[in-house]
Amino acid sequence: MTTPAINTVSWFQIGSDRPEQAQQFYGELFGWNFTADPNLEGYDLINYPGSDIPSGGIAHSPDASANHAIFLVLVQDVAATVAHSERLGGKVIQPPTTSPDGLVFAYLDDTSGNRFGVFTPAPKP
Known part of the structure; x- marks a missing residue:
């Protein structure tokens, strides 16, 4: 498995x-x-x-107000990227969080x- 390049869009999420219903729609539309x-x-x-490697995910939202489509960028250091984003005028929506398996992520607004x-x-x- 090849790791995508740093600072590239490497994942997407649909909430x-x-x-x-989302699975049926996207499954039929794109396979x-x-x-x-x-x-x-x-x-x-x-x-x-044709790929065994996941490229995105569907998050089960509690209600329609939380539905979304978002891209995620692979970075070297989530905390440093969040801090840099803030210096550039970005807004932190969810600070760096570590999942049980060790994945670290954050959500920002540009x-x-x-x-x-x-x-x-x-x-x-």
Whole structure:
């Protein structure tokens, strides 16, 4: 498995209060495949046809007000990127958070109010 380059869009997330409907829509539209994330309840991994490596996910939202589509950028250091974003006028929506498997992520708004995420992958076992 090849690790994407630092500072590239390397993941996307769709939030839906109707995840089964989202899976059906995107599955039929693009042929995407879905599996439950074994490390995170309420999250499904998205695989493109012919790929065993997930490229995105569907987060199960509690209601329609939390539905979203967002891109995430792979960075070297989430905390440093968050701090740099703030210096440039960005707004921290969710500070750096570490998932149970060690993935670190944060959500930010750019200076136009567009939401995006940054992350570093979980350490390889």
